[in-house]
Amino acid sequence: MTEEFNENMITEINExxxxxxTVQKIEDKHVVVQIEGAKYDGIIPISQLTSLHIEKAEEAVSVGDEIEAFVTKIEDKEEDGHYILSKRKLDEVQSFDSLREKFENNETLEAEVKEVVKGGLVVDVGLRGFIPASLISTEYIEDFSDxxxxxxxxxxxELDQEKNRVILNHKAIEEEENKAKRAESLKSLEAGSIVDGKVARITNFGAFVNIGNVDGLVHISQITHDRLEKVEDALEIGQDVKVKILNVDEDSERISLSIKDALPGPFETIDEQFKVGDIVEGKVMRLAAFGAFVEIAKGLQGLVHISQISHEHIANPADVxxxxxxxxxxxxDINKEDERIGLSIKATEEQSEDFDTSYLNSSQQNDDAPTLGDVFGDKFKNLKL
Structure with a gap:
């Protein structure tokens, strides 16, 4: 009767x-689980404990832990029978249900990085989740070990239960955070202020400078007071610069910056280099119908009016x-307020004489030379004075 009673108390378990x-014993490659009311104990192979890679079973469970699992196989032996269990499969089913709900509602989740592997990161989301390298960060990262x-x-x-595939994205979280930071930074920027920045990118039309959480454009014309052919001649990526904020457009998230306006202008220090009356060398930068523009120092160009080019009359500056x-x-002349310089080329040259006056400087007079009286004497006789 006792055996019959015991058999009636045994819970029927099927695949x-x-x-x-409850975990009773932990071996190297499996775990022994006592199932209340069951005919046999359960065995969970190490590969069926978790979807993550582990070397030893104690990395996933401890003695005394209560575990839920699916029965995948029954080895019915009178003396040595047991159930083969899979905690991994149950975790995957339960996790997929939870993940699908989050996916459909566009919700976020928290997960710990368990492994750094080639091509990305493995995280524990109840099952093995993978973050490809391209979806880890908005910044370029060479070493993901951190x-x-x-x-x-x-x-x-991406979520695919049939393929047991869970692809996760951390870059999208960073993008949303960065967008919020940019919006906050844009509101705090004030046109006319001078701030510190770092050159982030260089193009043929200018340079993008990072000024915190946002980048602004320094047009090539705003880099230096000098005429600049190539941006690379004045800037390099990573260079620290001071910039003046020219304009902030919050709607388009566009910021116009100037490096040259954050620097002392050449006219601010012109008194330290030049004064009216100085004669200096310069380079003809361009010609106009009314004169020539001559550069006497970087950022300092003056006008030589056509009337100041030569003592002789010229019709066009390009002629000379x-x-x-x-x-x-x-x-x-130097006009600091209007940033104008008046120059003269002819003032540096002596004017040539229109007639020969060398005879005035002769130390010897030719006695044989005819006098004015000799030449005009007879003509003066008939004049009534």
Missing amino acids: GDKVTG YQGRQLTLKIE LEAGQTVRVKIL
Whole structure:
């Protein structure tokens, strides 16, 4: 009767059932689980404990832990029978249900990075989740080892239960955070202020400078007071610069910056280099119908009016000057307020005489030379004075 009573108390367990048990013993490659009311104990192979890679079973469970698992196989032997269990499969089913709900509602989740592998990161989301390298960060990262053990906020990029595939995205979280930071930074920027920045990118039309959480454009014309052919001649990526904020457009998130306006202008220090009356060398930069523009120092160009080019009358400056030519000029005027310099080329040259006066300097007079009286004497006789 006792045996019959005991048999009646045994819970019938079939393949596919979900059972609950307590970890009794941990071996190297499996775990022994006692299932209350069951005919046999359950065995969970190490590969069926978790979807993550582990070397030893104690990395996933401890003696005394209560575990739920699916029955995948029954080895019915009178003396040595047992149930083969899979905690991994149950975790995957339960996790997929939870993940699908988050995916459909566009919710985020938290997960710890368990492994750094080639091509990305492995995280524990109840099952094995993968973050490809391209979806880890908005910044370029060469070594992902610093992510080991970190807790990350993630979005679900792809979910496929049949293929047991979970692709996660951390980059999208960073993009949203950066967008919020940019919006906050844009509101705090004030046109006219001078701030520190770092050159982030260089293009043929200018440079993008990072000024915190946002980048602004320094047009090539705003880099230096000098004429600049190539941006690379004045800037390099990573260079620290001071910039003046010219304009902020919050709607388009566009910021116009100037490096040259954050620097002392050449006219601010012109008194330290030049004064009216100085004669200096300069370079003809361009010609106009009314004169020539001559550069006497970087960022300092003055006008030589056509009337100041030569003592002789000229119709066109191009008749006597050409771009790139080096000339000597005299500074006639400096107007710091209007940033204008008046120059003269002819003031550096002596005026040539229109007639020969060499005879006035002769130390010897030719006695034989005819006098004015000799030449005009007879004509004066008939004049009535």
